[in-house]
Amino acid sequence: MTVYMLGAGPGDPDLITLKAIKLLKKADVILYDSLANDELLSYAPDDVELIYVGKRAGEHYRKQPEINQLLIDQGKKHETVVRLKGGDPFIFGRGGEEELALLEEGINVEFVPGINSGIGAATSIGLPLTHRAVATSLTLVTGHEDPEKSEKQVNWDYTADTIVVFMGVGLLKKYIPKILKYRSPDTPVCAIEKGTLPDQRIVTGTLADISEKDIRPPALIIIGDVVNIYNKCEELRSKLE
Ligand SMILES: C[S@@+](CC[C@H](N)C(=O)[O-])C[C@H]1O[C@@H](n2cnc3c(N)ncnc32)[C@H](O)[C@@H]1O
Incomplete structure (x- = not known):
């Protein structure tokens, strides 16, 4: 039992x-x-x-x-x-x-x-969630708080260098403006849809434009300068082919 x-x-x-x-x-x-x-x-x-x-x-x-x-x-x-x-x-x-x-x-x-999907999906595409000199801290956060809670607990003023948002597709337009109070619009963002699965999709952008992109759940929204490391590695990877 x-x-x-x-x-x-x-x-x-x-x-x-x-x-x-x-x-x-x-x-x-x-x-x-x-x-x-x-x-x-x-x-x-x-x-x-x-x-x-x-x-x-x-x-x-x-x-x-x-x-x-x-x-x-x-x-x-x-x-x-x-x-x-x-x-x-x-x-x-x-x-x-x-x-x-x-x-x-x-x-x-x-x-x-x-x-965990946030960590596993990022690693599987070669996106380091921490990276010496770029990101020394990591926050995992829900983009969809319990609607029955009387007080909001997500205030989005995180000091962690990298933020990984779970369940964060539906309310992107609501919480991205809140993050923009604390971070530059140029902050790079990467969305991983259906991570590690054959129909995985990756969408990159910045805090300024990510809400306008076609992103479907389930997805992880990864925010922070580590996304630039991923973008650079993708560029280098494309030269291998
Ligand atoms: C209820 S949470 C479950 C998280 C799970 N316990 C974990 O450790 O990964 C569901 C959210 O996890 C994320 N998720 C889970 N699997 C995923 C995948 N394969 N690709 C992208 N996001 C995923 C999405 O943000 C989804 O909305």
Whole structure:
């Protein structure tokens, strides 16, 4: 009676850990999200029960309390329950809420970290999020705060050199002007759409023009001078061909 919360990695099914694969292979039931690559389900035994709890366009999706309850019910019923989440369970993954709900019901829960999409997608395209003399600090932030919170917590006056915005496509036009209060319009920006997947798209620009570009979710918005390092490397890379 253990729920194993596994990070599925950023998208490419090869970017999951061996430890997570070992647990998928012995799962009685798997509750999985839309950002966890479906190909990973093929590791599971033939008689596994699969429960989709994600959010895809046009579908009814389960709210967090409903997912917590499902996990509790499955945790009481089965020996090995797998909760498979995109990226890492604890970075904008609501893993902490599920952990609390399970422990409050006396259900054991264990964790396997995953490669966070912000870090994994950037590394996979050769974009260093820190770079000596250019960026010595990094902020991961949501572009989509909990709408039920009474007070805003994102103030955008970050002093970190690099900012990576998750869930930041829909509200680009709202938060970019706020960042522009603290940073130059020339600050380079890189959006990585569907990072590490075959249909990945990369869009570059600056704080001045990024809101006007065609960017579709899921995407990471990377802001800071490290994007210039990426642009320079791309230029050098193009000469290799
Ligand atoms: C609910 S958060 C989940 C983050 C996840 N727990 C992680 O560690 O990467 C969803 C957001 O993660 C980002 N994301 C996840 N996978 C991505 C991918 N393959 N490419 C681009 N962005 C991705 C997007 O910003 C998306 O809106």
